[in-house]
Structures are given as structure tokens and as C-alpha cells.
Amino acid sequence: MRDRRLLCLGAAALVCIAAYMTIGLRGNYGFVLTLRATKLAALIQVSVSIAISTVIFQTVTNNRILTPAIMGLDALYLFGQMVLVFALGGVGYAALDPQLKFGGEVLLLMGLATSLLLPMLRRGTDMGLMLLAGLIFGVLFRSLQSLLARLVDPNDFAVAQSMSFANFNNVRTDLLIFATILTVIAAVIGWRARHVLDIMALGVDSAIGLGVSWTRTVTGFLLLVSALVAVSTALVGPIAFFGLLVVAVAERIVDSRRHAILVPTAILTAVIILVGGQTLFQHALGNGSTLGVVIEFAGGVAFLILLFLGSRR
Amino acid sequence: MIRVENVSLKHGSTPILHDISLEIPKGGITALIGPNGAGKSSLLSLIARLQPLQAGKISIEGFPVNTTPNRDLAKIIAILRQDSLVTSRLRVGELVGFGRFPHGRGRLTAEDQAIIDQSLQQFDLTDLADRFIETLSGGQRQRALVAMAFAQGTDYLLLDEPLNNLDMYFARELMRSLRKIADDKGKTVVIVLHDINQAGFYADRIVAMKTGRVVADGAPLELLTPETLQTIFGFEMRVETIDGIKVVVHLR
Numbered sequence: 247m248r249d250r251r252l253l254c255l256g257a258a259a260l261v262c263i264a265a266y267m268t269i270g271l272r273g274n275y276g277f278v279l280t281l282r283a284t285k286l287a288a289l290i291q292v293s294v295s296i297a298i299s300t301v302i303f304q305t306v307t308n309n310r311i312l313t314p315a316i317m318g319l320d321a322l323y324l325f326g327q328m329v330l331v332f333a334l335g336g337v338g339y340a341a342l343d344p345q346l347k348f349g350g351e352v353l354l355l356m357g358l359a360t361s362l363l364l365p366m367l368r369r370g371t372d373m374g375l376m377l378l379a380g381l382i383f384g385v386l387f388r389s390l391q392s393l394l395a396r397l398v399d400p401n402d403f404a405v406a407q408s409m410s411f412a413n414f415n416n417v418r419t420d421l422l423i424f425a426t427i428l429t430v431i432a433a434v435i436g437w438r439a440r441h442v443l444d445i446m447a448l449g450v451d452s453a454i455g456l457g458v459s460w461t462r463t464v465t466g467f468l469l470l471v472s473a474l475v476a477v478s479t480a481l482v483g484p485i486a487f488f489g490l491l492v493v494a495v496a497e498r499i500v501d502s503r504r505h506a507i508l509v510p511t512a513i514l515t516a517v518i519i520l521v522g523g524q525t526l527f528q529h530a531l532g533n534g535s536t537l538g539v540v541i542e543f544a545g546g547v548a549f550l551i552l553l554f555l556g557s558r559r
Numbered sequence: 560m561i562r563v564e565n566v567s568l569k570h571g572s573t574p575i576l577h578d579i580s581l582e583i584p585k586g587g588i589t590a591l592i593g594p595n596g597a598g599k600s601s602l603l604s605l606i607a608r609l610q611p612l613q614a615g616k617i618s619i620e621g622f623p624v625n626t627t628p629n630r631d632l633a634k635i636i637a638i639l640r641q642d643s644l645v646t647s648r649l650r651v652g653e654l655v656g657f658g659r660f661p662h663g664r665g666r667l668t669a670e671d672q673a674i675i676d677q678s679l680q681q682f683d684l685t686d687l688a689d690r691f692i693e694t695l696s697g698g699q700r701q702r703a704l705v706a707m708a709f710a711q712g713t714d715y716l717l718l719d720e721p722l723n724n725l726d727m728y729f730a731r732e733l734m735r736s737l738r739k740i741a742d743d744k745g746k747t748v749v750i751v752l753h754d755i756n757q758a759g760f761y762a763d764r765i766v767a768m769k770t771g772r773v774v775a776d777g778a779p780l781e782l783l784t785p786e787t788l789q790t791i792f793g794f795e796m797r798v799e800t801i802d803g804i805k806v807v808v809h810l811r
Contacts, residue, residue: 441660441665441666442665444657444665445657445660447649448657450609451604451638451640452640452657454607454608454609454629455638455639455640455708456633456657456658456660457629457630457632457633457634457661458629459629459630497648502648502649503648503649504649
């Protein structure tokens with residue numbers, strides 16, 4: 247039953263991918279297809295990393311409305327970038343090897359995010375408190391980032407802005423290879439940990455009772471989640487509610503919280519929304535609006551619905 | 560054997576447990592009783608390494624709980640807490656199956672499946688196996704959690720007020736199941752109980768705690784006397800023997 251739903255989703259995702267690659271194909275096929283394939287690869291990577299990071303984050307924090315983005319992890323990433331510009335200057339920053347720089351940023355985010363979140367997760371903190379803390383982290387890092395942006399000289403500011411203005415229409419394809427490696431590693435780890443995640447969803451006490459070393463495992467997952475957030479933020483910029491939307495929809499589709507089935511469903515849902523949506527916007531709606539805005543709107547609505555339905559766990 | 564040596568615990572500056580030493584030999588049912596706030600649950604969660612040990616030593620079968628790898632301990636000891644949180648969108652059968660996690664790290668063999676079915680049957684859950692946990696009543700949910708701890712198949716089973724939410728029928732069924740696994744399979748059960756009569760009838764030994772200390776320890780027959788009960792709970796009660804069963808009358 248669930249397998250059939252997963253199969254249907256898989257087919258729908260393939261249709262979206264095929265449509266994205268083929269609709270309105272003109273001119274030099276080789277060039278256009280390469281261009282599209284590169285963007286497609288980035289979109290799929292973002293789908294995978296957002297789906298996995300959101301599911302894991304929700305399981306570890308034991309709630310359904312917190313996502314890494316709502317906890318301000320992407321703001322933290324952008325802040326880290328700004329700090330680099332501030333410290334090295336625009337020219338120094340631009341001269342850095344992009345792969346190396348991205349690697350450094352990922353490591354920085356992993357370290358910062360884990361040291362901020364781990365104290366809260368060691369003994370299950372109240373969800374309301376986590377949400378508040380997340381909002382405040384988000385605002386804090388965004389404000390610090392704009393403070394630094396005002397302090398640097400205008401040339402440096404232009405560099406920083408061009409770096410951080412990635413979005414769905416302007417995907418940072420130069421980081422693709424590095425990001426692909428990271429995403430694949432994370433996906434493999436996530437898949438191997440699917441049973442452990444099922445157990446962690448039971449809560450701290452039950453998980454320890456069943457032989458999971460809580461603090462160590464949570465630390466590992468937080469590192470993984472922050473690496474994935476870095477990947478998606480670097481490729482397409484910050485997106486707050488997409489992960490929440492995808493996981494909420496996926497959970498309704500398969501009616502289960504077992505990670506072996508939920509994670510693939512969430513990934514496929516994300517691919518359908520991103521790739522299908524992008525196709526729709528480029529060809530049917532003539533780029534009249536931005537996919538990011540629509541996704542954020544739908545995700546925000548999903549967030550409110552989840553809040554009002556009180557599905558807090 | 561569970562060996563607790565000189566264990567003390569503080570929450571901030573509030574002392575919870577004072578220098579407790581206790582030995583629970585293998586086999587049989589040990590009931591922990593005592594008024595609210597006596598430290599029974601804290602002691603249980605220290606034994607089950609749910610809280611870090613602050614002072615003293617605890618070992619199970621010679622394995623110190625604070626240094627033995629968690630996954631090894633999970634094959635020796637299972638715990639059910641009173642406020643076990645359960646995520647939604649989970650079926651009873653799946654939950655009970657999680658009890659087998661320490662053995663196969665998530666992969667269920669035919670033998671695991673047999674044990675799961677047996678646990679479901681033991682706690683009258685076979686018909687509910689496909690129901691979602693959140694659609695169950697409090698008592699049914701409680702039984703599902705006990706079945707999960709049971710499916711873990713450990714020699715030691717720690718239960719923190721498992722009779723909460725259970726009606727008289729299932730409270731009796733649960734205590735009988737525990738008695739049965741203690742007698743037939745040689746399992747060691749440590750159980751926090753508030754129903755003194757259940758403790759008196761089913762347990763082999765009662766350990767009474769009050770304000771973080773052990774105040775009485777012994778077989779139910781010698782412990783259930785008006786004097787001892789008064790020291791533990793602070794009020795007078797009558798103890799009668801009906802059909803050879805000691806019954807504490809604590810209503811008046």
C-alpha cells in the first residue's frame with residue numbers, strides 16, 4: 247500500500263524532471279540540456295538536503311513544527327559568510343577558492359550550530375522555549391549580518407550581496423560538485439541511521455532504554471543537519487518554510503513516521519514541488535512570479551495549520 | 560544482581576537521594592513503595608542510566624551502568640518510565656517491535672517477529688496491533704509500552720508505576736504476567752507501585768522509601784504491619800488477613 251504510494255510519487259517526480267528537461271527545447275540542444283541538467287542537479291540536491299535535514303531535526307527535537315530554518319540555522323550561515331567578508335575584505339573574499347571557502351563555511355556552521363543547539367537538546371527542553379530561542383537566534387544573526395554589512399565598505403558589500411543572493415532562478419552551480427559529495431554522504435548516513443531515528447522519535451528516556459547513546463547520537467545528527475542546511479542555503483539561499491511543508495505533506499501521504507518510508511517520501515515530495523514548480527513558473531507562467539515566494543507562502547500556511555491543529559509532537 | 564552502593568542525588572541544591580545502598584538479587588519481583596517525592600523514580604532512572612550518576616556506584620550483573628556501553632546494557636535491562644512519550648503515526652505492532660532494537664539494530668528476524676507476537680498476545684494487544692497509538696486509551700497505551708519493554712527480552716525489567724491508567728482487570732493481568740515471567744523465566748522485576756495491596760500480594764520483597772532514604776526492606780509478610788506502614792506513609796492503617804492474603808485497609 248505504502249510502497250504503491252511511494253511508486254506513484256516516484257513516477258510523478260520523474261514526470262516533473264522530464265518536463266523540466268524537455269519543455270520548450272530550442273536552439274543548441276547540447277548547450278541547453280547541459281544548462282538545464284546542471285540546474286536540475288542543484289534543485290534535486292536542495293530537495294534531498296532539505297527533506298533529510300528537516301526530518302532528522304524534527305525527530306531529534308521531538309516536534310513537528312521546528313525546522314533548521316525556523317531555528318535560524320540559515321541565518322547563521324549567511325552571518326558566517328558576512329564575517330568572512332568583513333575579516334578578509336571583498337577582494338580577499340572573492341579571491342578565495344570557492345570550494346575551499348564553502349568547505350570552511352560548512353565546517354564553521356557545523357561547529358556553531360552544534361554548540362548552540364546541543365545544550366538545549368541534552369535534556370528535552372520545552373518546545374515553546376526552543377521555538378522562542380530559535381526566533382531570537384534568527385533575528386540576532388540576521389541583525390548581526392546587516393550590522394556587518396553596514397560596516398564594510400561599499401565594494402565589499404557588493405561582493406557579499408552577489409554571493410548571498412542565490413535563489414531558485416539563480417542557482418550557485420559553481421559549488422555543485424562539492425555540494426553533491428556532501429549531499430550523497432549525508433543521504434547515505436541518513437539512510438543507515440533510519441532505525442536509530444525511529445527509536446529517537448520515542449523520546450530521550452525510551453531511546454536510552456533501548457540502547458541509543460543520546461548525547462553522542464544527537465551531536466552527530468546536528469552536525470549532519472547543519473552540513474545539509476549549509477548545502478541548500480549556499481545553492482539557493484535561505485528558504486524558511488519549505489522543509490516544514492514537505493515533511494508535513496509527506497507524513498500525510500504515507501501516514502507514518504517510520505523513517506525508512508518517510509524520508510524517501512519527503513525527498514520525492516520536495517523534488518515534485520521544486521522541479522515541477524520551477525517548470526510551471528518558467529513555461530506556463532512566463533516567470534511572472536518567483537517560485538521561492540509561492541513556496542514560502544504555502545509553507546507558512548502549513549506552519550500555521552500545524553500550530554492551530556496543535557500537532558506539536 | 561543489581562548493586563546500588565552509596566548513591567546520592569541532588570537536583571541543584573535539593574537533595575533527592577541520600578546515600579542509598581541496596582542489593583537486588585537476580586530473580587523475583589521487588590516492589591518500591593513510598594509516598595510521592597520519596598525518590599523511587601529517581602532511583603529507578605539512575606539504575607537504568609537515564610540520569611547520570613552523581614555519587615556512588617551502580618552495577619547490573621557486575622557491569623557498572625555509567626561506563627558500560629549503552630547498547631550492551633539495553634540487552635540486560637529494560638525500563639518503562641511513567642511519562643513515556645510516544646510519537647504519533649505509529650502502530651502498536653511497530654512500537655512493540657522497537658523493543659527488539661537492541662538485538663538487531665532495527666532489522667527484524669523471524670525470531671524477533673515471534674517474540675513481538677508473543678508480547679502482543681501476553682498483553683492482550685493482538686487485535687490492536689494495527690491501530691495507531693494516538694487512537695488508544697491511556698490504559699491500552701500503557702499496555703503497549705509494557706509490551707515493548709517486555710519484547711526487549713532482558714533479564715531485568717524496571718517499571719515505574721505501570722499500573723497507572725490501567726483498570727482493575729488489566730492491573731491484575733499485568734501483575735500476573737509479571738509474576739509469571741519472574742517464576743517461569745527467572746526474570747528480575749523491579750516495580751514502583753502505589754497500590755500497597757498489589758505490592759503485598761505479588762512482590763517477593765518490598766523496599767520502602769521516604770524522603771530519599773530506604774526506611775524499610777523485607778518480605779511483604781513481615782513488612783505489612785500497621786507500625787511499619789505508619790512510619791512510611793505517616794498515618795494509621797489496619798492490616799487484615801483474608802483467605803491468607805494480607806490486606807491493608809487504608810481508606811479511613
